[in-house]
Amino acid sequence: MEPVLLKRIDIPGMAEIETAVANGAYANLGKGLGMKPADLLEMVKASGLRGRGGAGFPTGAKWGFAAADPKTPRYLVCNADESEPGTFKDRPILERDPHLLLEAMILSGHAIGAEYGFIYIRGEYADAYRILARAVDQAYAKGFLGKDIQGSGTRFECVVHRGAGAYICGEETALLESIEGRRGQPRNKPPFPASVGLFGKPTVINNVETLANVPFIVEKGAAWFKSIGTEKSAGPKLFCVSGRVNRPGVYELPMGTPLRALIKDVCGGVPGAKRIKAVVPGGVSAAFLGPEDLDVTLDFESVAAAGSMFGSGGVIVLDEDDCIVSATLNIMRFFKHESCGKCTPCREGTYWLYNVLHRIEEGGGRAEDLALLLDIADNISGKSCCPLADGAISCVVSSVKKFRTEYERHISEGGCPFAAREAGAAKA
Amino acid sequence: MSEIVFSETAKREIEKILSRYPTKGAALLPVLHLAQEEFGVLTEGVRAQVARVLDLPPAHVEGVVSFYTLFKTKPTGRHVIWLCQTLSCDLAGTRSLLGHLERRYSLKPGGTTADGRFTLTMAECLGGCGTGPAMMVNWDYHDRLTPERVDEVLKKYD
């Protein structure tokens, strides 16, 4: 596949507006802003574009809800929080092609009738924040942002809002709270942001990568977009691969790329030709896949059918010498730290899951602990306000199910059978 | 306690921030970032001043500051190392760096070197998983770390 989203990523200086424009940035504004908003919205609907932030919600449908709400002003919010462990795909766009995102936001704002856009960027992305803030200033200076974009009569204002360290602020309603200047705790839904969102107004929230597709859909049409990927998961996708592969990195491939091909052909396989033990297919909120699942294709439907979640495209590979309990413990430590504390099952449950996993890994596990882990997970599942909680338990439920004997060995041997590698790592 | 006042430049910057949002409250995170830049640490006095400038209840500002990990309420060493401990970096060798930081710099998570040069804070996924282990020193991002690379990087921070 010809690169789409990343096609300009290696051109030096794309963060500067002159270079960006010379290489095609903002080239689709004329066409897009010349279209009636309803037609542009229809085009995105017809393209089959689905959200790249994790949930895969159809973008056009989401836009339609907000566009149909008569309240004004409407807001467009770009989710650049990128905090799902294993995910580092939005960062290249933010740092190396920021004008692509601005063009995308202007066009998307036009489609839904939003004259104000916010980009919520995680606090840790300090470089990206500086680059983006500068790109916004340049876009204003050149008349790509402001009251009358390039004489089109369309208005779009854009503010970059910097987070301050909290994974939960990637959840869309926590993100809105954070922009409004509060603790990032998710709101109860309904009402959904499409009708009561930022500052109480209709709001569309989209991931960076989702939006970045829009200028190309405008340029090449819905049919072109649909021709890439699978029938239900259309378009190009950024995959970020880390862990035990020879060539980790961000790769743009069609939706529906087989997991095995991604690891073996694109990323050069596992170092030392070791066997793959487990793969996290879409950020650590997604359940582990095992070696038996490697033939899955990476699209929303197939990964779900394999018992996990397509998620953010963050693929983490573990090899035969990695300890699944240690990996699960690491993930649970993350969720225990990041639970916002609003719901008791999530706040207390992640704490207890962490404690039980910790004692198993450290050699103090008990025979009844496996049942206990699943019982705690069951008491979290579906009983919390936002999807963080269900994401948090998927590593436990899937690893106990798929790698039960490995847990049992920890318990019967009174410690971690893979401790040698970890001790080596600690000493190095 | 001596009075805490924003510099003239910071005051102008606050005005600019306020003009970008329909509510004063929404300026809180950007103003806290600015205050942290200006004063180094968000002490009780700084937090109270932010509350005054934005007409917010002090308790609200307290709640917000305590929620976000990047807001600093206690003094640290001159440079803060944020070492990523999340899964991909852990696989790539965070633990070896931890061992090294402890042996070479007597630095443990949460601790500060005796000379006040570095504070070590463990961080969650910094978006550099493919080139881990990764860390930030203050706001600078560094990756592909080995114990040797860590020494090289830290040399740049006095």
Ligand SMILES: Cc1cc2nc3c(=O)[nH]c(=O)nc-3n(C[C@H](O)[C@H](O)[C@H](O)COP(=O)(O)O)c2cc1C
């Ligand atoms: C705990 C949690 C963290 C999330 N983090 C992110 C994130 O960092 N970036 C992102 O785009 N979406 C994230 N999401 C998904 C958003 O809530 C939302 O679905 C998404 O931004 C919608 O955009 P899309 O339809 O373009 O994917 C997160 C969701 C949850 C529950």
Ligand code: SF4
């Ligand atoms: S599920 Fe967890 S993260 Fe989500 S709102 Fe409840 S406590 Fe917060």
Ligand code: FES
């Ligand atoms: S896991 Fe360390 S940067 Fe992502």
